[in-house]
Amino acid sequence: MQKFDVTPLALEGVLLIVPKRFSDARGYLVETYRADLFREMGITCEFVQDNQSFSSKKWTIRGIHFQRAPALQAKLVRVVRGSAFDVAVDLRRHSRSYGRWCSATLTASGAEQLFVPRGFGHGFCTMEPNTEVAYKLDWYYTPACDAGLFWNDPDIGVAWPANAPQAILSEKDRALPKLAELGAPFT
Numbered sequence: 104m105q106k107f108d109v110t111p112l113a114l115e116g117v118l119l120i121v122p123k124r125f126s127d128a129r130g131y132l133v134e135t136y137r138a139d140l141f142r143e144m145g146i147t148c149e150f151v152q153d154n155q156s157f158s159s160k161k162w163t164i165r166g167i168h169f170q171r172a173p174a175l176q177a178k179l180v181r182v183v184r185g186s187a188f189d190v191a192v193d194l195r196r197h198s199r200s201y202g203r204w205c206s207a208t209l210t211a212s213g214a215e216q217l218f219v220p221r222g223f224g225h226g227f228c229t230m231e232p233n234t235e236v237a238y239k240l241d242w243y244y245t246p247a248c249d250a251g252l253f254w255n256d257p258d259i260g261v262a263w264p265a266n267a268p269q270a271i272l273s274e275k276d277r278a279l280p281k282l283a284e285l286g287a288p289f290t
Contacts, residue, residue, distance in 0.1 A: 106134055109144050113205040115198075116220040117191045118144065120179075124214065133214045135181060136239070146218055148177045148241035155183070155237040158229045162265035164272050165236075166226020167192055167252040167279070171288050174245035175221040178238045185234030186210040188264050189217045192224040192252065196287040204261050209236075222289040224252045228265050250288060251279040258282050 110119040125132045136150075156165060167190065170176045180189055189209050193200045208230065209215045219225045227236060252259075255267060259282055263270070 118218040150239035167224040174248035180238040186230040187227040195222040
C-alpha cells in the first residue's frame with residue numbers, strides 16, 4: 104500500500120507530500136516520514152534537526168529564509184496545528200526558474216508536507232490563529248550563514264493571502280533585502 108501521495112510543484116525539486124491517514128473510532132495515525140520511501144521520491148538528504156514555531160495570530164509571516172554556503176539546508180515542512188500558506192522561492196542563480204516561487208496550503212487536518220530543496224528560500228503565512236509549524240532540516244542552524252529575502256519583493260511577486268497592512272512580521276524580516284540586492288546566494 105502506498106503511504107504517501109507526491110505531487111511535484113511548479114519549481115523543480117519542490118514536492119507536496121500527503122501521507123495516508125489511518126483512522127478508526129479512536130482517531131487516526133499518520134506516518135509523516137520514512138527514510139526509505141522518501142529516498143524513492145528522490146529525497147536523499149539526511150535530516151539532522153527538527154524545529155517548531157508557534158504563531159498566535161492569523162497573517163503572521165515568517166520568512167523568506169535560507170542559509171548560505173557552507174550551511175545550506177533542505178526543509179520538510181508541515182503544520183501540526185492550524186494552517187499556513189507555505190512558499191518556496193528558487194534562489195539558484197543559474198536556474199531557469201531563478202526568482203520564481205511556488206506555494207501550497209498546509210493544514211494540520213490534511214497533514215500535507217512541503218519539501219523545499221537546498222537553494223531555495225522558504226516562508227509561510229499563518230491562515231488562522233494559534234498555528235504551529237514543524238520542519239525537519241538537513242543541516243544545523245548556523246547563525247553566520249543565516250540569510251533571508253524580503254517577503255513582499257515585487258520582483259518575485261508572491262501572492263500572499265495577507266496584504267502588507269495585515270501582515271505581522273518580525274523586525275528582522277521587515278529589514279531583509281530584495282532579490283536585486285541579494286547577490287547570488289546559490290550559484
